[in-house]
Amino acid sequence: MPKKAKPTGKGKEEGPVPCKQLKMEAAGGPPFTLNFESPSDLFESLISPITTETFFREFWEKKPLLIQRDDPAVATYYQSLFRLSDLKSLCSRGMYYGRDINVCRCVNGKKKVLNKDGKVHFLQLRKDFDQKRATIQFHQPQRFKDELWRIQEKLECYFGSLVGSNVYITPAGSQGLPPHYDDVEVFILQLEGEKHWRLYHPTVPLAREYSVESEDRIGRPAHEFTLKPGDFLYFPRGTIHQADTPPGLAHSTHVTISTYQNNSWGDFLLDTISGLVFDTAKEDLEFRAGIPRQLLLQVDATAVATRLSAFLRTLADRLEGTKELLSADMKKDFVMNRLPPYCMGDRAELSVPGGPLPRLDSTVRLQFKDHTVLTVGPDQDQSDETQEKMVYIYHSLKNRRETHMMGNEDTESHGLRFPLSHLDALKQIWGHSAIPVKDLRLTTNEEKENLVLSLWTECLIQVL
Numbered sequence: 462m463p464k465k466a467k468p469t470g471k472g473k474e475e476g477p478v479p480c481k482q483l484k485m486e487a488a489g490g491p492p493f494t495l496n497f498e499s500p501s502d503l504f505e506s507l508i509s510p511i512t513t514e515t516f517f518r519e520f521w522e523k524k525p526l527l528i529q530r531d532d533p534a535v536a537t538y539y540q541s542l543f544r545l546s547d548l549k550s551l552c553s554r555g556m557y558y559g560r561d562i563n564v565c566r567c568v569n570g571k572k573k574v575l576n577k578d579g580k581v582h583f584l585q586l587r588k589d590f591d592q593k594r595a596t597i598q599f600h601q602p603q604r605f606k607d608e609l610w611r612i613q614e615k616l617e618c619y620f621g622s623l624v625g626s627n628v629y630i631t632p633a634g635s636q637g638l639p640p641h642y643d644d645v646e647v648f649i650l651q652l653e654g655e656k657h658w659r660l661y662h663p664t665v666p667l668a669r670e671y672s673v674e675s676e677d678r679i680g681r682p683a684h685e686f687t688l689k690p691g692d693f694l695y696f697p698r699g700t701i702h703q704a705d706t707p708p709g710l711a712h713s714t715h716v717t718i719s720t721y722q723n724n725s726w727g728d729f730l731l732d733t734i735s736g737l738v739f740d741t742a743k744e745d746l747e748f749r750a751g752i753p754r755q756l757l758l759q760v761d762a763t764a765v766a767t768r769l770s771a772f773l774r775t776l777a778d779r780l781e782g783t784k785e786l787l788s789a790d791m792k793k794d795f796v797m798n799r800l801p802p803y804c805m806g807d808r809a810e811l812s813v814p815g816g817p818l819p820r821l822d823s824t825v826r827l828q829f830k831d832h833t834v835l836t837v838g839p840d841q842d843q844s845d846e847t848q849e850k851m852v853y854i855y856h857s858l859k860n861r862r863e864t865h866m867m868g869n870e871d872t873e874s875h876g877l878r879f880p881l882s883h884l885d886a887l888k889q890i891w892g893h894s895a896i897p898v899k900d901l902r903l904t905t906n907e908e909k910e911n912l913v914l915s916l917w918t919e920c921l922i923q924v925l
Contacts, residue, residue: 493534497611500619500831507612507648508693516695522646522667525660525684525696536691539652542608543628543716548597551605552583560867563598564589567636567703570676590630590712596637599628601866602716603800609716610862614800616720618831623799624720625866631656634708641673642701645719649695651688653714654706658694660684661701667725668699688715724791732791736838737776745775785837792834796855797874800865802832811858817924819898819913821906825922826895832857833876833921835887852879852887858920877915886912895925 496506505513511526520526530536556562558576564586565574575595577585589595603609603626616624625645631637633654642663659682664674679701687707688694696702698721706713742748756765802811811829819825827833833856840851855876864872879887886901886909901909916922 491534493532493538495538495612497615500615503612503615504619508695520695520697522697525694525700527684527686528693529686529689530691530693532691536689539650539691542612542650542652543599543602543606543714544653545630545712545714547606548586548599548630549583551599552581552586554605556581561600562586563600564595565598565637566593566595567639570639572637572639572673590632594632594635596632596635597628597630598637599630601625602628604863604865604867607803607805610800611803613718614803616718617799620720621795622720622724623722623795623866624718626716626718628652628714628716630712630714631704631706632712633706633710636703636705638703639673640676640679640701640703641671642668642699643719644668644670644722645698646721647694647696647698647700648718648720649688649693649715650718651690651692651694651713651715653690654711656688656704656713656715657707658684658686658688658702658704660696663697663699663701666699667697669723669725674701729788729791732789734776736789737780739839741776741779747775748772788836789838792836793853793855793874796832796834796857796876797860797872798866799832799857799860801857801860801862802829811920814917814920815923819910819917819922819924821898821910823913824895824897824925825890825913825917826893826925827890827916827921828923829856829858829921830891835891837881837884850881852881852884854878854887854916854919854921856919856921875919877919879912879915883908883912890916890922 496502501513508516508526508528511520511528516526557580558564558578562576562581563574564576565572567573575589575593586597590597603613609626613624613626629637630653640659640661642665661674661679661681662683664678665672738748753765759765804811817823833854836853836855837850838853840849853876855874857875859875883903886903889896889901890913898909898913899906901912903909903912913922917924
């Protein structure tokens with residue numbers, strides 16, 4: 462087993478303080494690969510030797526983690542994820558400036574974009590890289606690189622949040638981006654060459670937006686180090702950072718894997734509160750009463766604050782103890798825009814049901830559970846006054862890998878809807894490893910058979 466060095470202590474006063482740092486010695490043996498048995502296994506192997514319990518207790522949303530691995534097997538695996546040499550074949554598939562690739566350089570603390578118009582031609586891209594010392598930023602490489610698709614699909618299952626990535630390829634003695642912070646949790650894998658990093662204390666902890674910071678405002682680095690192939694770095698959103706490739710060496714390639722954008726409690730409250738208010742207003746006359754005359758014209762809100770506080774307390778009381786599935790849009794948006802399950806071949810298993818038809822005497826089990834969400838919402842086919850609640854099941858089995866994280870507005874949702882009376886039966890299927898169809902809590906046998914047949918048609922259950 463690799464040996465684990467003790468964390469380094471604080472540096473001298475004149476230098477930056479190193480972040481939590483683990484050094485691992487080469488282990489030898491068979492080729493390295495991540496553990497894809499389950500989403501939790503994948504994440505645990507990604508941050509090894511740190512345990513997930515330690516990671517979420519000490520580092521997640523709190524402070525950076527650096528793991529330096531002096532292991533050629535890990536370095537070889539990381540290098541297989543994306544190389545500079547991959548760009549030639551990728552460009553031949555039709556890459557475009559802005560959409561797929563950005564070319565940029567940090568000049569005097571500012572980002573200078575060197576994109577051309579239209580389609581990317583590899584020879585021109587390589588010329589800008591070699592002669593202008595420009596950084597090549599490749600957007601969402603999981604669309605084309607199978608192993609990144611495999612990694613990010615598992616991480617989306619693990620976090621329950623979209624997981625994007627960008628590759629940065631920077632020539633020696635150059636820097637692509639000025640000091641900045643992001644609105645995402647960042648995991649960096651060093652693939653080729655070396656990258657010199659400087660991290661600074663956040664000016665906006667757990668930031669909700671991207672922002673460039675000037676050198677004179679951020680002060681001295683809190684952490685400074687150099688990543689080599691096989692090394693891993695994590696830092697929370699809001700962490701100010703900048704990175705450059707040391708002079709006199711080969712180019713650097715790293716992939717930034719990011720998650721938890723707009724995934725805070727504040728976002729969840731915004732998502733759920735509107736439905737809660739809507740439901741309460743249907744039953745509570747006070748919520749339907751008109752606001753005072755000229756309220757919208759008033760400058761001082763003091764008078765209305767007490768009334769709003771009372772309404773919020775009513776909502777809080779209604780929320781206590783509820784078992785109803787909350788979330789209006791976040792669940793749906795996540796499933797609509799995430800990666801489909803990783804698979805090799807033509808993906809027929811994700812779109813064409815297999816095995817025997819489910820019947821009343823069948824035993825069934827849910828499959829692709831990590832790729833489905835269950836939520837309750839109003840029936841979209843009825844008017845506001847008469848809307849009945851329905852159970853919606855959304856899944857990502859038919860999502861297109863090629864459009865992942867590309868901001869497509871025409872993304873289609875895939876799934877089913879059922880009457881609210883089917884919620885308990887659906888919870889049975891979701892909560893059991895296997896369940897006889899006849900045991901489903903529905904009134905008639907016909908309802909039981911129709912429910913499992915609908916799920917089977919969407920490839921969401923299999924017959925045992």
